[in-house]
Amino acid sequence: xxxxxxxNEREVWDGNYAASxxxxxxxxxxxxxxxITPSTPIVENYGAYxxxxxxxxxxxxxxxxxxxMSGCIGASAAGGRVSTATSSQGFALMVxxxxxxxxxxxxxxxxxxxxxxxxxxxxxGDHADMYLGRDSGWIQFGxxxxxxxxxxxxxxxxxxxxxxxxxxxxxxxxxxxxxxxxQNVYPLSxxxxxxxxxDIVPVDDMLDFSRPVTYGxxxxxDWHFEHKAKQHKALMDSREVIDEVFAEFEKISGRxxxxxETYDMEDAEVALVGLGTTVETARVAAKELRKEKGIKAGVxxxxxxxxxxxxxxxxxxEGVKSIAVTDRSSPxxxxxxxYNEVAAAMATSKSRPMVTNYxxxxxxxxxxxxxxxEIFQDQKANADAGHITTDIQQFTxxxxxxxxxxxxxxx
Amino acid sequence: MAITSIKNLKEFSTNNxxxxxxxxxxxxxxxxxxVRELMNCTDDNLVIASNTGCLEVSTAVYPxxxxxxxWIHIGFENAATAVTAAQVMxxxxxxxxxxxxxxxxxxxxxFGGDGSTFDIGFQxxxxxxxxxxxxxxICLDNENYANTGGQRSSATPVGAxxxxxxxGTHSYGKKEKKKDIVAIMAAHGSPYVAQLAPxxxxxxxxxxxxxxxxxxxxxxxxVSPCCTEWKFDPKDTVGLADLATDSLMFPIYxxxxxxxxxxxxxxxxxxxxxxxxxxxxxxxHLFKPEYRHIIDQVQADVDKTWExxxxxxxxxx
Numbered sequence: 001x002x003x004x005x006x007x008n009e010r011e012v013w014d015g016n017y018a019a020s021x022x023x024x025x026x027x028x029x030x031x032x033x034x035x036i037t038p039s040t041p042i043v044e045n046y047g048a049y050x051x052x053x054x055x056x057x058x059x060x061x062x063x064x065x066x067x068x069m070s071g072c073i074g075a076s077a078a079g080g081r082v083s084t085a086t087s088s089q090g091f092a093l094m095v096x097x098x099x100x101x102x103x104x105x106x107x108x109x110x111x112x113x114x115x116x117x118x119x120x121x122x123x124x125g126d127h128a129d130m131y132l133g134r135d136s137g138w139i140q141f142g143x144x145x146x147x148x149x150x151x152x153x154x155x156x157x158x159x160x161x162x163x164x165x166x167x168x169x170x171x172x173x174x175x176x177x178x179x180x181x182x183q184n185v186y187p188l189s190x191x192x193x194x195x196x197x198x199d200i201v202p203v204d205d206m207l208d209f210s211r212p213v214t215y216g217x218x219x220x221x222d223w224h225f226e227h228k229a230k231q232h233k234a235l236m237d238s239r240e241v242i243d244e245v246f247a248e249f250e251k252i253s254g255r256x257x258x259x260x261e262t263y264d265m266e267d268a269e270v271a272l273v274g275l276g277t278t279v280e281t282a283r284v285a286a287k288e289l290r291k292e293k294g295i296k297a298g299v300x301x302x303x304x305x306x307x308x309x310x311x312x313x314x315x316x317x318e319g320v321k322s323i324a325v326t327d328r329s330s331p332x333x334x335x336x337x338x339y340n341e342v343a344a345a346m347a348t349s350k351s352r353p354m355v356t357n358y359x360x361x362x363x364x365x366x367x368x369x370x371x372x373x374e375i376f377q378d379q380k381a382n383a384d385a386g387h388i389t390t391d392i393q394q395f396t397x398x399x400x401x402x403x404x405x406x407x408x409x410x411x
Numbered sequence: 412m413a414i415t416s417i418k419n420l421k422e423f424s425t426n427n428x429x430x431x432x433x434x435x436x437x438x439x440x441x442x443x444x445x446v447r448e449l450m451n452c453t454d455d456n457l458v459i460a461s462n463t464g465c466l467e468v469s470t471a472v473y474p475x476x477x478x479x480x481x482w483i484h485i486g487f488e489n490a491a492t493a494v495t496a497a498q499v500m501x502x503x504x505x506x507x508x509x510x511x512x513x514x515x516x517x518x519x520x521x522f523g524g525d526g527s528t529f530d531i532g533f534q535x536x537x538x539x540x541x542x543x544x545x546x547x548x549i550c551l552d553n554e555n556y557a558n559t560g561g562q563r564s565s566a567t568p569v570g571a572x573x574x575x576x577x578x579g580t581h582s583y584g585k586k587e588k589k590k591d592i593v594a595i596m597a598a599h600g601s602p603y604v605a606q607l608a609p610x611x612x613x614x615x616x617x618x619x620x621x622x623x624x625x626x627x628x629x630x631x632x633x634v635s636p637c638c639t640e641w642k643f644d645p646k647d648t649v650g651l652a653d654l655a656t657d658s659l660m661f662p663i664y665x666x667x668x669x670x671x672x673x674x675x676x677x678x679x680x681x682x683x684x685x686x687x688x689x690x691x692x693x694x695x696h697l698f699k700p701e702y703r704h705i706i707d708q709v710q711a712d713v714d715k716t717w718e719x720x721x722x723x724x725x726x727x728x
Contacts, residue, residue, distance in 0.1 A: 029503045032496050056507060058499045063538035067492045070485055070535065074460065074493030077483055078500035100485050206481035207501055208511045209456040212429075214476040216484035223473050 002027075003053040005190065013185040015149040015178035019085065019111045019171065020045030022153035024055050025193035028109075029080030029200075032060045032071030034090060037123045038175040039113035042085035065090035069097035069110075076106040077215050079202035081157065083108065087175060088115035091129040095136065101168045102137030103231065104215055107160035107200075108168040110138070111153060114276065115175040116363040124364020125175030127275060127328040130305065131337050137231055139169040139238055140305040144279045146183045149173040151255055154188075157197045158245045165238045166203060167231075172305070174276040176364065188253060196252055235307050242304060259304035260312040264290070268298030270379035271317055273342050274326045275302055278360075278367055282326075285372030297376045302338075313345040321383035322354040324375045326396075328361045335393055335406065354379075354388050354410070360396040371396050420612065423451060429479040435469040439638040439645025441652065442466050442551050444609045446522065449549060452616045453623055455516040456480070458501075460494035462527035463487040465558045466551060488532035490521040495544035518623045519546040525566035526556040528632075529590050540599040540628045547622040547629045550592065553637035561640040565590045568660070569712070570705045571693045573640070578696040583705050588712070596630035597666045603629040605665035605675070610652035614663060614675045621665070634661040642692025651690060658687040659717050664724075672723040681717075684710045 005024065013021065020042045023031065033043035047059040062068050068084050076082040086094060091112060101108050114130050116122040133140065141156060143149040149171065156169040173179055188196070204213045219227055239259065246257040263283045265271065272282045279301040286297035300316045302309065317323055323346065327336025335343070339357035346355050358375055361367045375396060381389045391404025429450045436443050442465060450457065458481045461467040467484045470477035485493050498519040504510050521539075523532055528550040536548060555573050556562040563576040567585045572578035576585040596604045603625045607615040615633070622629035636651040638644065643651055655661040656676055663676035685706055688694035697706050 029507075030496065030500050032492075032499075056503070058503050060496060060499055060542065062492065062542070063534060067489065067535050067538055070489035070492040071496035071499075073485055074483060074496035075500040077493075078458070078497035078504070080500045080504055082500075096486060097489070205511070206458055206483065206497055207504065207517070209481065209515065209517075210511060212478065212480050212482070214471050214478055214482045217471040217473040217476065218468055219473040227473075 002055050005054050007187050007189065009186065011185050011187055012182050013146050013150070014180050014182045015143065015146040015173045016041035016113065016180065017045060018146040018150035018185050019153050019173070020049070021187060022150050022193075023083050024049045025188070025190050026081060026154060026157045026197045027055060027057070027194060028083045029057045030060065030075040030082050031057065031084055032062055032068050032075060032082070033084045034062055034065045034068045034086070036065065036087050036090035038115060038125070038179045039085040039087040039111065042111050042113070065093040066097060069094040069101060072108045073097065073101050073104065073106055076101070076108050077104065077204070077206045079200075079205035079207050081161070081200045083111070085111035085113065087113045088117055088129050092117060092132060095132060098133060098136040098138060100216065103227070105166040105231070105234070106168060107157075107166055109153065109156045109160055110168065110170045111149075112170050112172045113175050113179045114172055122363040123175070125177055126362050126364065128330065130172050131329050133170060134306060134337065137167065137235060138306060139167055139235065139242070141169065141171045142275050142303055142305055143171060143173045143178065144277055144301065145178055146181070147185045147255070149178060150185055150187065151249065151253065151257070154193055154197055155245050155249055155257070159238065159242055161200050162241050162245075163201070163203060165234065165241050167234055167238060172276070177277045192252055196249065239307055239309070257303055259309040260316050261301040261303050262316050263299040263301070265298035265300060265316060267296050268320055269296040269383055270322050270376055271298045271300055271320045272324045272326060272372060272375055273300045273302070273313070273317070275305065275338065276328065278326055278328065281367055281369055282372045285369045285376060288369065289373055289376050295376060295380050308341055310341070310345045310348070313342055314349045317346060317353065318349050319351050320353050322356065322379035322388070324356050324358050324379050326358045326360055326375070330362060331359055331393070339393075354382050354408070356382070356388060356390065357393040358396045359393065365397050367397060423612065423616070429457065431477040431479060433475070434477040435472065436465060437639050437645070439648045440465070441553070441609050441635040441637075441648050445549070445551055445615070445633045445635060448609065448612060448615050449520065449619050450480070452619045453518060455518045455623070458494060458497050458517060458519050460484065460490035460497070460521045462490040462521070462523035462532055463558070464524035464527055464551075466522055466524065468558060487527050489535045490523055490527070491532065491536045491539035491546070491548055494519045494521045495539045495542065495546050498544055498546055519544075521546065521548045523548070523550055524558065525550060525552040525554055526564045528552070529565045529592055537599065540596060540601055540630065544628055545626050547619075547631065550630075550632045551635045552632050553635040553640065554589070555637065555640050557637050557640045566592070569709055570688075570697050570702070572696060573693070583697065583702045593630070593632050593666070597669050599628070600669055601630055602627040602668050603665065604631065606632045606634075606661065606663060607675075608634040608652050608656050608661055608663055610649050611656060611663055611676050618665060618675070640693065643690055647690070654682065654687040654690055658682045658684045659713050660684055660687050662717060662720055664720055670728055672720065674720060674724050684713050
C-alpha cells in the first residue's frame with residue numbers, strides 16, 4: 001500500500017505540481033521520461049512520490065524524449081497506466097513515436113508544458129509544440145491555469161482508457177505562466193479522484209499470454225487507409241465520451257468543462273478566440289471594454305483542440321460580426337494554423353463573419369490586457385465598417401515596424 | 412526457468428515453436444533460424460520487440476503474423492526501449508497482483524538488425540543496457556541494411572561492396588572497419604555478452620539460455636549470412652556461416668561480467684579469410700590484383716583480433 005499523502009482542501013500549487021498530483025492520484029503504473037524545461041518538475045515529482053512510497057509505480061529515466069515515448073508505448077502495450085511529460089524540443093523529438101502511440105491505440109497521457117521551438121533557442125512558452133502534434137492522432141486538451149492542469153489530467157486518463165476511445169491524450173498548459181505560477185488549486189481527495197479515474201482495463205494486453213498479440217504490424221495500400229480512417233473515426237467519436245467524462249467530473253468537483261468554452265458571448269458583437277493563458281487575459285480585457293467603451297466583446301476558448309470542435313466553434317461564434325483568432329506560434333509562411341481551423345468553421349456558418357488573425361506571444365512575449373483591448377477595438381472597427389479594415393494577419397506586441405499580411409476582397 | 416536440454420537437431424526442430432514457418436524472409440535467410448533457436452530454447456512466456464528491419468517486415472504484415480507470442484514493433488530504433496519498459500510494467504503489475512497469470516515466468520527479448528543495432532538504434536540500446544533492465548538483446552548481424560536494398564552499415568566489413576560503398580575503378584568498397592559491438596556492450600557492464608552463429612547451434616542455444624537466465628541486460632551478436640546481399644546461393648547459408656566461423660571472421664565467444672572471456676569455438680585449422688571472401692559476390696572485386704592488399708589487411712586484422720581474444724581469455728581481466 002502506498003503511503004498516505006496529506007492534502008488540504010485548498011492547496012497552492014503551480015501547474016507542474018498540479019499535474020504531478022493527478023499522476024499520483026491516478027496511481028500511474030509507469031512513467032518513462034526525459035527531463036526538459038519547463039515540464040521537468042512533473043516527472044521529478046512523480047519520481048519523488050515513488051522514492052517516498054506515495055505511489056507503487058516505477059519511474060524510468062531514459063536517455064531521450066524519443067525513448068521516453070517509445071517506453072510509454074511498450075509499457076502501455078503491457079497493459080498498465082502510463083504517463084509522461086515534455087515540452088518543446090523534447091516534444092519535437094517525440095513526434096515520430098506520437099504517431100505510433102495513437103496508431104496502436106494506446107491510452108498514454110502526455111502532459112505538454114508548451115514552449116517555443118528553436119532556433120533561436122528559447123525556453124519560454126508559446127504554442128509551436130502543441131501545433132506540431134495536431135495531426136498526430138492524439139486527443140489534445142488545453143488547460144488555462146493550474147487547477148485545470150490538474151482536473152484535465154484526471155479526465156485525460158478516463159477518456160484515453162475508455163474502451164470506446166482507446167487513444168492517447170495530451171494535456172497542454174502554458175510554459176512558466178501556468179507551469180511555474182503558484183495558484184490556489186482545490187484537489188479532490190485521493191479516494192474520490194481514483195474512483196473517478198477507475199482501474200485500467202487493458203485491451204490487447206501483451207502480458208496476457210493466453211491470447212498473444214502483435215503490435216505494430218505493417219499495412220500497405222491494401223489496408224493502411226482503412227486503419228487510418230478507423231483511427232480518425234475513433235478520434236471523432238471520442239467527442240461524446242469527452243462530454244460524458246466532463247459531465248461526470250462536474251458531479252464530483254463542481255467544475256464544469258466544455259470542449260469549447262465561451263465567456264460573455266451571449267450578445268457579443270466582436271470576439272477573440274484563444275488558447276491557454278491568453279483566455280484569462282482576454283476575458284479581463286473584454287469585461288473592461290464592455291464597461292469602458294460599451295464594446296460588446298466576448299471570448300471563445302478551445303478546451304479540446306483535437307478532435308477539433310468545428311461545429312461548437314461555429315455555433316459559439318454564429319452572429320458575431322468580427323472575430324480575432326490568436327495564434328501563439330510562428331505561422332511559417334501562411335495564416336496561423338489555429339486561424340485556418342476557426343476560419344474553416346466560420347465558412348460553414350450562416351452569418352459568415354469577418355475573421356482576422358493575430359500572431360502574438362512568441363517565445364514567451366507577454367500578451368497584456370492592453371494588447372487584447374487593441375485586438376478587440378480592431379474588430380469593433382471592422383464591425384462598424386462592415387469589412388476588414390486591417391491586413392488579415394497582424395502581429396501583436398512585436399517591436400519594430402508594424403507587420404501585416406494578406407488582404408480581404410470583401411468590403 | 413524450464414531449460415530444455417537439447418541433444419540433437421531433430422529434437423530441436425520439433426521443440427516448442429512460437430515462430431511460424433509462414434513468413435516472407437528470403438529463402439536462405441539465416442534470421443529465421445536464429446529466431447527459432449531463441450524461441451525454442453525456453454518454455455517461458457516471451458515478450459518480443461523487433462526494430463524495423465528484415466525480420467520485422469517479413470513477419471507481421473497485416474492481417475498475418477508469424478508470432479505466436481506477444482510481439483511489438485514501433486520504429487527503426489526503439490525495440491530495446493519498448494521491451495524494457497514492458498518489463499518494468501510487468502514488475503509493477505506483478506507487485507500489484509493484476510496479471511492474468513501472476514507467477515508465470517516471462518522473458519523479455521529485443522531483436523534488431525545490424526543497421527538498427529550498430530547505427531540508428533545505438534543510443535536506445537545503450538540506454539537500455541545502462542539502465543540494467545532484465546532483458547536480452549539479439550542482433551541479427553548481416554552486415555548491411557538488407558531490408559532497404561543493401562546499403563552500408565557500421566557493421567559492414569572492410570572491402571565489401573554495398574549500394575552506398577560501391578566498389579569500382581577508384582574504390583575497393585567499404586573503407587572503414589566494422590564497429591566492435593560486443594566489446595562496446597561488454598563495456599556497459601553487461602553481465603553476459605556473446606557472439607554466436609547459427610551453424611554452431613548448440614553453443615547458440617546454450618548462449619541464448621544463459622542470457623535469458625542471467626538477470627540484467629544481456630547482449631548477443633549473431634552472424635546472419637545474407638544470401639541476397641552477400642551474394643551466394645540460398646542453399647549455402649549454413650556453409651557460409653561455417654566459413655565465417657572457421658576463418659575467424661566471426662569468432663564465437665562470450666564475455667561474462669565484463670571480464671571473463673570464453674572462446675566457445677576454436678577451429679582446429681582456421682581457414683584463410685580469402686576462402687570466406689571467395690564464396691561471396693560482395694568481395695569479388697577484391698580478387699583483382701590491385702586490391703589484393705585489402706584481403707591481406709583483413710587477414711591481418713582477423714589474426715590480431717584472434718590473438719587478442721585468446722590473450723583476454725587467458726588473462727581473465
